[in-house]
Amino acid sequence: MTSHPAASPPPPVPDSIHALDHEIRSHWPSIQHLLTELLDITPPAHDAPLTHHSTPQDITRIRRWARPGPPQPLETVIGEARAIFDHRVRINHPLFFGFIPSGTIQLSWVGDMLMAAFNAHGGGRTFGLGPCVVEEELLRWLAARLGLPARTAGGVFVSGGSVANLMSIAVARDQKLDGNGQAARGVIYLSERAHYAVAKMARGLGFADRQVHRVRCSEAFELDVEDLKEQLVADRRQGLVPFMIVATCGYTETGTVDPIEDLADIARRESLWLHVDGAYGASVALSHAHAHLVAGLGAADSVAWDAHKWLFSSFGCGMLLVRHRDHLRSTFGVHSELMDQQSGGLSEQPEPWDLSVELTRPARAMSLWFMLRVLGEERIGRMIDYGIDMADSVQARLQAREGWEILTNAKLGIVTFRYKPGTCSEEDLDRINTTISETLVEDNLAGIFSVRVSGVVGLRVCCITTRLSEEDIDRLIPQIDMTAKGVSKHF
Numbered sequence: 001m002t003s004h005p006a007a008s009p010p011p012p013v014p015d016s017i018h019a020l021d022h023e024i025r026s027h028w029p030s031i032q033h034l035l036t037e038l039l040d041i042t043p044p045a046h047d048a049p050l051t052h053h054s055t056p057q058d059i060t061r062i063r064r065w066a067r068p069g070p071p072q073p074l075e076t077v078i079g080e081a082r083a084i085f086d087h088r089v090r091i092n093h094p095l096f097f098g099f100i101p102s103g104t105i106q107l108s109w110v111g112d113m114l115m116a117a118f119n120a121h122g123g124g125r126t127f128g129l130g131p132c133v134v135e136e137e138l139l140r141w142l143a144a145r146l147g148l149p150a151r152t153a154g155g156v157f158v159s160g161g162s163v164a165n166l167m168s169i170a171v172a173r174d175q176k177l178d179g180n181g182q183a184a185r186g187v188i189y190l191s192e193r194a195h196y197a198v199a200k201m202a203r204g205l206g207f208a209d210r211q212v213h214r215v216r217c218s219e220a221f222e223l224d225v226e227d228l229k230e231q232l233v234a235d236r237r238q239g240l241v242p243f244m245i246v247a248t249c250g251y252t253e254t255g256t257v258d259p260i261e262d263l264a265d266i267a268r269r270e271s272l273w274l275h276v277d278g279a280y281g282a283s284v285a286l287s288h289a290h291a292h293l294v295a296g297l298g299a300a301d302s303v304a305w306d307a308h309k310w311l312f313s314s315f316g317c318g319m320l321l322v323r324h325r326d327h328l329r330s331t332f333g334v335h336s337e338l339m340d341q342q343s344g345g346l347s348e349q350p351e352p353w354d355l356s357v358e359l360t361r362p363a364r365a366m367s368l369w370f371m372l373r374v375l376g377e378e379r380i381g382r383m384i385d386y387g388i389d390m391a392d393s394v395q396a397r398l399q400a401r402e403g404w405e406i407l408t409n410a411k412l413g414i415v416t417f418r419y420k421p422g423t424c425s426e427e428d429l430d431r432i433n434t435t436i437s438e439t440l441v442e443d444n445l446a447g448i449f450s451v452r453v454s455g456v457v458g459l460r461v462c463c464i465t466t467r468l469s470e471e472d473i474d475r476l477i478p479q480i481d482m483t484a485k486g487v488s489k490h491f
């Protein structure tokens, strides 16, 4: 007779889930209070500090909190979270002009909250039908606004521009290179000023750095088409296999846009894939007054577009749009018995997980949808126009003052300039402008950072935050001017 071991007691459950639910219910007033407070303090008010000068003791305290340890009262942890988040640069502050500022509005995080609270599976229609249908339809609408063909275009939501660029390179590789070793000779072309995220992603996909060829920029800070043509001829002569051009719509430093339609002609003639890194600038397709500046986007094979840059979303929301949605599926649609069991096999209609590197993911489209649906198409277009007009305003005010030189004209909400008092050497001018930026940030006056343009150091503002007003600019320009004069006295 087989002897069975005596039935062992179930493992101890530290807290029954019901007790936990009950406990959390007792915290509702604190959580509701937190939400009200967050609505109040995000984005930061004008008088909130841009940055916090953290001490080593602050960092030690944060490290101590970072480990879970014994249970803590919820109120205590909320307090810790607030103190931890205090140690940041408020890049959604109305006076933060650096990098690509975050222009989030509260609606974006309320959308995130809905997305997280329902926690629908964003990767598959089988599990997240409603949100996946919204994703498909929203992508169709966005693609149409770019001018991509309605019948074939599609896309997928991703975590941001880097991932969208990575996926575009993988699709271009599969569409343009044969599987018989051409990849080792394949070449991607992008301008010398293209965002480093593109080259980094090419490396991540196994392309050597020597396979990413940099094309000169013209004096207008756009990819020089003639240089590209010459490189294509020379590279083919050497046995290399050009397969992809990456154009930029909205250079991070200058806001300029490559001549996308000319590049599309070359791509068609040479059978190359044309990808546009529109992480920043593609949003201008939704503007009312300025959409013509990005008119070429509809000629691309694929476009990277970040909602967390200029569609006022919080971080983690971007899109890859493609001329032919089948191209995404042929790179990322992989048969798996596990998933086929779940979804009944590859259907006519691909699941989002067949179009992306990601499987399980949040229903990101729902967050963007929530905000766009509340604001409406008309208003979002005006919000984008506003940023473009504000950069024009900054430029006009600087030009009206002695001693200021515009380095690149306002384009897509970005203007670069420098302080150039009469008699200084170029080296001193570089140091003066670097110090102006450091002083403005240190004194919490404005998040304005230095940039190197045409071999000189200047200052750059990106004006896409809708909370920035004409009055702010009226106040800020004299402050910058005074700071510049103060700094230059020491040179």
Ligand SMILES: Cc1ncc(COP(=O)(O)O)c(C=O)c1O
Pocket (backbone or CB within 6 Å): 100, 159, 160, 161, 162, 163, 195, 197, 248, 250, 251, 252, 277, 278, 279, 280, 306, 318
């Ligand atoms: C033009 C451009 N492309 C790509 C990226 C990378 O996008 P992400 O930071 O969303 O990965 C950026 C980021 O600033 C960018 O400005």
